[in-house]
Amino acid sequence: MPAMPEPMNFCPNCGAPTEFRIPEGDDRRRNICTATGEIFYDNPRNVVGTIVEREGRILMCRRAIEPRRHFWTLPAGFLELGETSADGAARETLEEAGVTVREPRLFNMIDVTHIGQIHIFFIADMIGEDYAPGLESSEVTFLAEDEIDWPQLAFPTIHRTLERYFASRRTGDFGVRVESLGSQDWRAMALDREPRD
């Protein structure tokens, strides 16, 4: 995922070569079709996920796919066209953890500018008792704060979101937070490079 627009080579519509330059009246380089002049924009993408609590423990998935295969995550994935952010978070929770949720409430929004993403997490209530790994998970379980193996988390935004969630639980303040998280945070969190077996 790029932090800045990257050059393409061919117009996806007509197949003519594209050039990568600053259009008139703009201030950053874009891909422009040399045949039609059409400008192609690249923008940050949204990742949406949930925090689901059951008897004090949090729903977590072990990733069965790259990147960060075998590491632990909250259920989350890219928001799709045609769905709301809350519906997307619920869909990912069903797909990755086999858990149906209701009433997702916005908890945080983390700008991850160095990879061109925004990670958005919702607190959601579990419906029923079913859970099971989907295609993208190898394991699904519920973990208490002291059961989480923090360096084995998949991504810095998962680390940050869980940290904040447990802090919110202690203070009772679940007000929405907006923050940003850079590549230096990854290092500060000291996430493991290799998964534990």
Added chain:
Amino acid sequence: MPAMPEPMNFCPNCGAPTEFRIPEGDDRRRNICTATGEIFYDNPRNVVGTIVEREGRILMCRRAIEPRRHFWTLPAGFLELGETSADGAARETLEEAGVTVREPRLFNMIDVTHIGQIHIFFIADMIGEDYAPGLESSEVTFLAEDEIDWPQLAFPTIHRTLERYFASRRTGDFGVRVESLGSQDWRAMALDREPRD
């Protein structure tokens, strides 16, 4: 802006034809390069903007560009790669209204699924006294609630955001809201089709 992925014709990387089909393990159609198998994803885009108040009036811009040229809007535009959502909202405010702001605080997030966008507004404080239309605005001014010509607003999310903001001002509750807004809301708001002069 599409509500669902739309077919492209050529791979932007290698120029080979693409096909538009559901990849294995997926559940929606994507553009796939017939030469390399690369899959191209299309996702919702974020529009970020601000609500800036000065002496009880709200900073507003008259659009100098399509769509909705000559209609009124809050300063807002597409979030760019490499910037945080709050920084993007501040940038748009400077570009469109010549206003420098500080400390944008998240106010609302509106999923607009039928056009594949999320509109995110921040309340921000104006620094200094300067304001002036940028390239994309023909007029910039500050309007009180009863000075706004509601049917002349550019977009339904602007209508909704201003409505909610004035309601929040009355109740004192500025808690972040997440909502969605469909094409039927446009009709319910009865925004004018033609701009008044």
